[in-house]
Amino acid sequence: MLREYRFAWWGMLAWFIVLEALLVGAILFWPSFEENIDALRDMAPMDSLKGMIDQLEVGGVIAYVNGQHFFKGCNTVGTLAAVVFAMNVVAGEAQRGTLEILLARPMSRRRVLTERWIAGALATIVPVFVSTHSIPWLMSYIDEDMAHWPLFLSAIHQSLLLLMLYALTFALSCAGSRPLVIGFGMLLFMLAEFSIYLVQTLTHWSLFRLTDIDAFAYIGATHSLEWTKVVPMAVAVVVLFELSQRLYARR
Amino acid sequence: MNASQHSSTLSAIHAKGVVRRFGDKVAVAGMDLDVGPGITGLLGPNGSGKSTFLRCLYGVTRPDAGEIVVGGARLVGDGVAVRLQAAYAPGEIALYGELRADEHLQWFLRGRESNAWQRALEYAQRLELPLRKRVRTYSHGMKRQLMLCAALAPQVPVRILDEPTEGLDPSKRGAVLQLLQEDAARGTAILLSSHHLGEVDRVCARLVFVQAGRIIANETAATVRERAARLVRLSFASTVAEDSVKQTLQSLGGATLSSMVVEDQLRVSAQVAGEPREWLARALALPALPAPTTIEHGRLSLAELYRELYGVEGC
Numbered sequence: 001m002l003r004e005y006r007f008a009w010w011g012m013l014a015w016f017i018v019l020e021a022l023l024v025g026a027i028l029f030w031p032s033f034e035e036n037i038d039a040l041r042d043m044a045p046m047d048s049l050k051g052m053i054d055q056l057e058v059g060g061v062i063a064y065v066n067g068q069h070f071f072k073g074c075n076t077v078g079t080l081a082a083v084v085f086a087m088n089v090v091a092g093e094a095q096r097g098t099l100e101i102l103l104a105r106p107m108s109r110r111r112v113l114t115e116r117w118i119a120g121a122l123a124t125i126v127p128v129f130v131s132t133h134s135i136p137w138l139m140s141y142i143d144e145d146m147a148h149w150p151l152f153l154s155a156i157h158q159s160l161l162l163l164m165l166y167a168l169t170f171a172l173s174c175a176g177s178r179p180l181v182i183g184f185g186m187l188l189f190m191l192a193e194f195s196i197y198l199v200q201t202l203t204h205w206s207l208f209r210l211t212d213i214d215a216f217a218y219i220g221a222t223h224s225l226e227w228t229k230v231v232p233m234a235v236a237v238v239v240l241f242e243l244s245q246r247l248y249a250r251r
Numbered sequence: 252m253n254a255s256q257h258s259s260t261l262s263a264i265h266a267k268g269v270v271r272r273f274g275d276k277v278a279v280a281g282m283d284l285d286v287g288p289g290i291t292g293l294l295g296p297n298g299s300g301k302s303t304f305l306r307c308l309y310g311v312t313r314p315d316a317g318e319i320v321v322g323g324a325r326l327v328g329d330g331v332a333v334r335l336q337a338a339y340a341p342g343e344i345a346l347y348g349e350l351r352a353d354e355h356l357q358w359f360l361r362g363r364e365s366n367a368w369q370r371a372l373e374y375a376q377r378l379e380l381p382l383r384k385r386v387r388t389y390s391h392g393m394k395r396q397l398m399l400c401a402a403l404a405p406q407v408p409v410r411i412l413d414e415p416t417e418g419l420d421p422s423k424r425g426a427v428l429q430l431l432q433e434d435a436a437r438g439t440a441i442l443l444s445s446h447h448l449g450e451v452d453r454v455c456a457r458l459v460f461v462q463a464g465r466i467i468a469n470e471t472a473a474t475v476r477e478r479a480a481r482l483v484r485l486s487f488a489s490t491v492a493e494d495s496v497k498q499t500l501q502s503l504g505g506a507t508l509s510s511m512v513v514e515d516q517l518r519v520s521a522q523v524a525g526e527p528r529e530w531l532a533r534a535l536a537l538p539a540l541p542a543p544t545t546i547e548h549g550r551l552s553l554a555e556l557y558r559e560l561y562g563v564e565g566c
Contacts, residue, residue: 097345101398103311104341106334106362107404249329250313 004116008085015081016127017144019073023131026068027138030061048198055213059220061144065135066216070158074128075211078162079190081127085120086169087183089113090248094177099251113248117170117241125159132158150220151234157225160233165190167240169190174247262320263287263440264308269317271303279314280301280464286409286442288498290454292472293444295461301444304426304461305413308442309339315489322408335362342404342413342444344394348387352397355386359401371404377476391418400429404432409471410434412443416451428454481527484547485534487517491541499539505530 011230037057044050056064090113093099132155136146154171165186172182190207197206208214210229218226264286271279279300293301306312310330313334319326322336346355356375360367375382380395386394395418402410415431416424432454435441445451452458454519458475460468470478487496489512496519497508506521523530534540 097343098347100306100311100341101359104309104334104339105359106331107330108331179551241268 005119007088008119011081011200012123012126015077015123016130018077019069019131020134021129022073022077023135024138026073027065027135029144030064030142030144033064034061044199048200048203052213055217057092059065059213059217061139062146062220063140063213063217065139065146066154066220067213068157069132069135070154070216071208071212073131074158074162075194077206078124078128079165080157080187082124082162082166083169083183083186083190085123086166087172087173087186089116089120089173090251091173091176091179091182094251095179099205103251107192108242109249110245113174113245117167117244119165119168121166125158128162129155150223152226153219153223157215157219157230158211160237161207163237164207164233164240167237169242171244171247174244174251254466263322264411264442265320266304266308266317267318269304269307270315271300271307271312271562272315277464279307281317282385282461282464282466284459284466285430285468286457287439288435288438288440289429289456290441290443290456291459292451293442293459293461294451295444295446297446299446299461300464301446301461302413303464305339305342305411305442305444308333309337309411310334311339311341322412336407337409337411338402338405338407339410340398340412340415342417344391344398344418344478346386346389346397348385350386351382352380352384352389353382355397356382356401356404359398360536363405367404367406370406371400371513373398374403374430378423379431392420392423395419396423396427399430403430408438408440410439410441412441414445415443416445478522479547481523482548483521483527483531484521484545485519485521486545486547487519487541487543489517490513491517493517493519495539496541499537500534503530503533504536 033056037053041050041057043052044053052067059066093102093162103109105112121235129152132151133148135151136148137147169182169186172186173179174184193207196202197208197212203209210233215229216225264284266282266284269282270277282300282304292367293305295301299305300485303312307314307317308321308326310319310333313330314326319333321333324332324336326333347358350358350373353372356371357368360371368408372382375397378400380393380396380400386397389397397413399412399414402412402415412431416427419427428451431441431443435454435456443451443455444483452472455472457469457471459466483506485500493510493512496509496517500506500508500519502522505525506523508519508521510517510519519532521534531546531548535543
């Protein structure tokens with residue numbers, strides 16, 4: 001296996017295992033959660049968290065699974081995975097001095113970068129689709145059911161957010177030469193975004209508004225994507241990909 | 252067809268007015284060079300711009316200005332057309348230590364013709380490289396040889412090698428130079444750089460000397476050796492007046508003089524136009540000339556020659 005893909009392959013496997021483990025735990029915990037929902041609401045320290053529990057109570061098991069899998073699992077671990085897969089791509093090569101041999105092969109820079117972009121992008125989103133696909137099967141263990149189609153649409157929606165974060169980190173990697181600074185910078189940025197999400201007056205400015213329980217509730221209710229959110233995310237991915245190419249071409 | 256076009260068509264490497272800046276620093280300040288088949292040495296002290304120029308030729312570093320044609324391919328865009336016509340071994344050794352050497356060779360050769368891999372294995376065998384070992388277990392010299400195997404394997408008309416013998420022991424250096432000579436004998440144009448003239452001069456058909464981002468000399472090796480043979484160097488005690496010695500020797504005519512004080516000694520170098528022994532005999536017969544402490548003729552290395560001719564230290 002080519003070196004470029006080895007890290008993506010093992011990273012993808014690790015990220016899938018973590019995501020699936022979180023999902024299994026969350027689904028098996030549902031009966032207990034449902035039983036103790038009032039106590040949990042009382043324990044929630046912030047109004048925004050109490051509001052979330054209210055949403056889960058209204059939405060039932062589907063809202064709960066969406067919240068646990070997409071809003072919690074994918075948005076936290078997925079963000080980390082997206083940043084880790086992207087931060088080293090070019091900046092890591094520059095730091096270790098191997099950028100010259102990478103550029104010296106008889107292939108166009110665009111092709112080299114596109115291959116790397118795709119490898120990291122697949123490593124970021126494939127676990128989301130695979131683990132999402134396992135939800136109906138896991139739900140059968142708690143005597144619940146969930147349709148595949150809205151879950152598939154939800155996975156697309158979630159993947160676009162992760163791809164957007166991946167593409168942003170990737171672009172920064174194409175411009176920089178210190179991957180750890182890029183990685184920590186991105187994680188701090190995401191932490192700030194999550195903090196904003198929890199503040200009621202600022203929540204609309206948070207990126208996580210794009211993939212919160214409301215977003216997945218819309219997909220579950222309509223069985224279609226919310227284009228006003230999906231299209232800007234897709235456009236951002238394409239723009240950031242092209243920006244990466246331009247930054248890499250200048251090195 | 253004008254002269255420039257004609258030259259670029261015939262040359263394996265044609266560079267004209269190549270400029271590369273890094274911020275305020277001008278690394279390559281307008282270099283012109285035409286290289287044909289055979290081995291050409293690009294020589295100069297550290298920091299003279301050799302490596303940057305080679306990177307520009309291969310399209311690894313983008314030149315700020317100038318025209319480059321390598322193996323008939325013009326450097327445009329990201330330079331992939333040039334990289335398909337040439338092979339390159341960088342001067343700085345940074346490899347993926349986690350790969351096995353054979354895996355790394357395969358990685359290097361991605362995008363090359365299929366039988367390049369077989370030739371790389373043959374070169375590695377000749378250089379006795381253990382290909383099943385991880386690259387991180389390789390010494391500096393072994394890594395250098397691995398990169399050379401990758402640069403020599405593709406069937407391309409041009410090879411650009413940055414410091415190919417740096418860090419090699421004398422026997423390996425000899426083996427590498429032998430491989431380069433064999434490759435050049437097949438008609439390949441090889442442009443190699445070195446900051447240590449004595450390492451590579453014996454295989455170079457042409458020597459190009461670089462200083463401060465400019466080419467200051469471009470001569471055939473035979474011409475350089477002939478000039479070296481006509482160089483006479485006289486050293487005097489530091490108490491001797493420099494002007495007086497130079498005036499005395501100038502009265503003889505037939506030589507271009509230069510002088511410098513090195514390690515408390517006055518060194519006067521004479522590039523003699525005619526027969527150097529005859530000139531030396533006449534010089535030593537001059538009554539006004541103080542007795543020299545040493546006389547050197549016919550044994551100056553090329554490095555010393557360049558120092559004498561161009562006043563450049565560091566080769």
